[in-house]
Amino acid sequence: MESAGIFRSLKYRNFRLYFTGQCISLIGTWMQRLAVSWMVWRITESAFILGLVGFLGLIPSLVLSPYAGAYADRHDRFKILFRSQVASMLQSGALALIILLGWYNMPAILVLSFAQGIINAFDTTSRQSLVVAFIDDKKDLPNAIALNSTMVNLARILGPAVAGVILSAWGEGICFLVDFLTFIAVLISLMLMRLPAAVPQKHTASIWEGFREGYRYLRNHRDIRSVILMLAIINILVTPYSTLAPVFASHVYNGNATTFSWFGTCTGFGALCVAVYMAALKPGRDLLKIIVIAGLTFAVSVCCFSLSRSLPLALFFVALAGGGMMAQIAATNTYVQTHVEDRMRSRVIGYYVMAFQGMLPVGNLITGTIAHQLGAKHTVTIQSIAGAVCVALFAWYTRGGKE
Template sequence: MNVFRSLKYRNFKLFFYGQSISLIGTWMQKTAVAWLVYRLTGSALLLGVVSFVSLIPSLILAPYAGSIVDRHNRYRILVITQVTSMLQAGALAFMILFKIYNIPAIIGLSLLQGIVNAFDITCRQSLMVDMVDDKSDLPNAIALNSTMTNLARIAGPAIAGIVLSAFGEDVCFFGNFISYIPVLTCLFMMKLNTIVPVRSEKSIWTELQEGFKYVSGDPDLSSMILMLAASSLFVIPFNTLMPIFAKDIFNGDAKTFSWFESAAGLGSVVSAVYLANLKTNKNLVKIMSTASLIFGISVLMVAYAGKLPFALVFMVFTGVGMMAQTSAINTYIQTHAIPAMRARAISYYVMAYQGMIPVGSLMAGWLAGELGPRRAVCIEGIIGVLATALFVLYKRRQAAGESVDGKTALAK
């Protein structure tokens, strides 16, 4: 099938299968941590804090991580980050097994995972180009990677809901710990012809400046990254409040919360499969704009859904919009950035995506405390729609300006 064409490459196939298992464990742990914190504290603000510390390192470290990845062997960095993540999951599992319900410790381990992820995500994304021999299949590989991520987003919370109800949080954390064994096995089986970069004489700070000048100097790349930053800051964090919707608004339990995550994951898979089937990447800007509008409107619908089934249906559409938005921007950057700047361009994508979400999560938690969860989510949906309108207006003006410049050049 055309949609699976990237799996013909051995390295990408090993990466795909190993990550498929590991990401299910990651989502099990993510769901269990959110439920555990809210069960112990009942605090919307602390939910935001946990999300904040797990993602804020990406805002601070992502550009630095991009420069590090560009200077060193990406494969070795990936192995190191995966081993460290495995140890973090094991520490969390043992802590909960022995009933050490220490919120500061949970926050500390979440911060550690965030630091590792700042390097891991940049490295994984930039290494993908080395796993696909025919570069025309790179957009398909990116879309399949997103499909895998979002299938895990369905399976992980669904399994976590069952495990949480039957056994408890510690089993979820041990499940994540064990899930790193297949991904490390697959990494060791890969045979990558990664080019180890020549040791740069430039300082990291100089390379950081070069990366910023490159991204900010390209209006197409910078506008896409700014749109993602706005979405990550004001819209995507609505998901932080879903434990409150599940427990307090719809009077549910851990299983109910897992349905919210799985519903969004289902929508994400639909988008990912659509993107994987694309034969060209020429319409990525239009796809991103449409997806952003769908995302903003569906968040608005979730805010005031009167019954649980309606809320879950709208959650599916939030997954459709968010997945298509982020994946289209990711693909655009990877296919348009020059090779020497790819990791640094991706690092700004990671910073705009993963780095802004924690700040937004704190804002969402504060808004929910001040105005209530429904109004907080409503405000986020409105901002999403307005941001999309501004982006579309900017692109139209840009296109009009280019058309005028083209006619002027022809006249001369």
């Protein structure tokens, strides 16, 4: 496994700038995510409120992502990305300001979470659609997608680790301030890029018609539709286990903010290891098979985590779950990006983002509500088993025929 092969996409200047800026910014993003969850749990000690915060932060992706995809196909994707990054920076700054001033107002935190969700619906869709524009040789696109995932998971390791230290020493407000400052890096990297002037396609139909075109495209492409649907199901049933991580850290393992940060760090470590493996894969691998193996690994590991009574063992299963989650996301993204027609790219990516982010709020709300009644351990066990069953059905379905 040669390093030149793993990092071959970094030879492109635009992708290198994008990779560097996003890596710094995402460390702050993961710090903010961990700090918000811990702060909400510390203030309310309510699994339902934790689920509600996750719901509000991601529900706009469910509603707006397909629309954002159609919008991005008609406008300059780069400008959409730049403006969404500025908006995210302002949202993070507002959150830092109210907490540093000691105004722990839960309605304000909920509103800011919802605002970030709206921004992310457009940001993620434009960002995913633009990766292909940063790569000159499209044969390197799978590698670029895997490196992008590697970057996310490197930040997922470093962000919670740094946040755990800052939370223990200075509190949530400093975490939010650091997140605000990290956006400077990504804005500078975007301004240094050299991209040809975008010439958006001319459309006579409305954006909503573009939304419907994306749906019709998926309806006629069986395998693309099935992998996106599988990702959506996993994000409803299995991924929301992380919403209850503060409950496990404090009530199950009698820990503190540092214990909570270990869950994020171990998840990121497992995901990073798998991301490096995915980056080294040669073209032509059976991505549908990888999706099945990854989905089963993710669901079974989360189930084992929920049943574990030992913290070290729980952290091991969390790392394994992170690897399974990472492999499924990267393989699904690569499959969609390499099979969709370019004219439909943003519209289909919009549906992918809806499955990737938009279904999480539904899962978070369901998970938080059930956990309020049954407890965190029983909820995660039941949902992860249901997820494993769904992956098995997906495997049977995809073997039934190809497009």
